[in-house]
Amino acid sequence: MDRKIEKRSAELEKEVQFYKRFIQQLPFPFQFTDYSLGMTMTKKRGTAEPEIRFDVATHQAPAKLQLDIDPISDLPFEKVEAFLAPILDLVPHHIVFVDGNGIITLCNLQAANDTGVDRDAMIGKHIRELLKLPDELIMTLKSIEKNEPIYNQEVLDRYYGIINTRFIRNEDGSIKRVISMFQSLNLMKETEKLAVAGRIAAGIAHEIRNPLTTVRGYLQFFKNELPDRIVSLIDKLLIPELDRANGIITDFLNIAKPAEVKAEKMNINQFITEDLGILLHSEALLRDVEVHYQLDERLSNYDVEADKNQLLQVFLNLFHNAVEAKVKKTMRISITSKLHNNIVQIFFCDDGPGIPSTIIDYIFDPFFSTKETGTGLGLSLSRKIIELHKGTMKVQSDETGTCFLLELPVYPRASL
Structure with a gap:
């Protein structure tokens, strides 16, 4: 016992x-x-x-x-970052955490999508690999060098916007993390341009459209009483030109007040091969263009929410712009889809002469055109349509061709 x-x-x-x-x-x-x-x-x-x-x-x-x-003092900070990551993915600004050496420990989806990288692949890399800028132009590194936070400083490089940085320190005062938040102002700048275009459109539409409608109506009314050669002139030249002018006014008004997006769920690969593919097939044959598709099979499990007619308008505009610029007998156009983070990337590329570097920054501006008969509204409207679909539209070009990148959010398809 x-x-x-x-x-x-x-x-x-x-x-x-x-x-x-x-x-x-x-x-x-x-x-x-x-x-x-x-x-x-x-x-x-x-x-x-x-x-x-x-x-x-x-x-x-x-x-x-x-x-x-205290999450900072009492927990491994990597655990805190893992907890914060899905929350910060909801923020529409760039948020990047780096350590005292500029090594990325957290990168939210907005920063990854806007810089065109895989955000998981960026963890453990230097911030220069994300921004693709020299060290002396990276404000976060300047903040580390001076050991001072940045408050609402304007950035004037290609990432135009406002940056803020804050420090999280170890008990000995050394830097544990630098939190960098960047608010892009590019969209605001584009919105201001479209607002100006909208005011112009609203001002001229009423004054011009009514006289055009009156003239067109009287031409139709009197043409039966005129000689055949005059009737032919009216049908083949005057009325088409009036209709073209009316179409330009319609484009102006679309910038001022874009059409409502009638979104429906659809598979983007199916849209490209069937809806768009059918339209491009006949156009390509007539214009001696080869169209090739390379589609990511993973997208079969995802949908986009989009207005099919508006997306068709965007891609047909890109196709016509490419064909009008071609200098070779045969042009090759490739359309590629790729699942990237939570978005679908669609690359629309041609092997044409490219866009000169002196004008590429202006091609999305309303009324900017290098064509004698162009209104300069096609690409501006196209990008506006993509933005109304919660996406982005960018361009890259050199002497080997031009590539437009369209990005749209995707949603996992519900299992049956």
């Missing part, structure tokens, strides 16, 4: 030692009160041993545990 008591006593002693060592390993402070025993255990930050008090009034209230967890 004594041996059983000794054994049980030894086990209880080991159990107490086990609990004590467990409490010593807890990295955060807490207070635990057991009112039925009249005891309180308090552990303060920076101490291993807790303080136990036995003078608590006993009553039948339930035991109470109070935690005082």
Whole structure:
């Protein structure tokens, strides 16, 4: 019997030692009160041993545990970043965490999508690989070098906008993380351009459209009383030119007030091969153009929410622009889809002469055109349509051809 008591006593002693060592390993402070025993255990930050008090009034209230967890001090910061990542993906600005050496530890989806990278592949890389800028132009690195945060500073490089940085420090004052948030103003700048175009459109539409309609109506009314050669002139030249002028006014008004997006769920690969493919097939044959498709099979499990007619308008405009610029007898156009993060990337590329570097920054501006009969509204309207679909539209070009990149959000297809 004594041996059983000794054994049980030894086990209880080991159990107490086990609990004590467990409490010593807890990295955060807490207070635990057991009112039925009249005891309180308090552990303060920076101490291993807790303080136990036995003078608590006993009553039948339930035991109470109070935690005082500081995520920065008491938890591995990598765990904090893993928790924050899906939340920061919802923020429509660039948010990047780097350590004191400029190495990326967190990159939200907006930053990855706008810079065209795989955000998971950026973790552990230097921030220059994300921004593709020299170190001396990266404001986050300047903030680290000066050991000072940046407050609402304007950035005037190709990432035009406002940047803020804040520091998270270790207990010794060294840098644990630099949090960089960048708010792009490019969209605001484009919105202002479209607003100006809209005001112009609204101002001229009423004054011009009514006289055009009147003239067209009288031409139709009187042409039966005129000689055949005049009737032919009216049908082949005058009325088509009036209709073309009316079409230009319609484009003006579309900039001022774009058509409503009648979105429906659809598979983007199916849209490209069937809806768009059927339209481009006959056009390509007539214009001596080869169209090739390279579609990501993973997208069969995703849908986009889009207005099919508006998307067709965008791609047909890109096709016509490419054909009008071709200088070789045969042009090759490739349409590629790719699943990237939570978006579909659609590359519309041609092997034409390219867009000169002196004008490529202006091709989306309303009324900018290099064609004698162009209104300069096609690409502006196309990008506006993509933006109304919560996407982006960009362009790259050199002497080997031009490539437009369209990005749209995708949603996993519900399983049956």
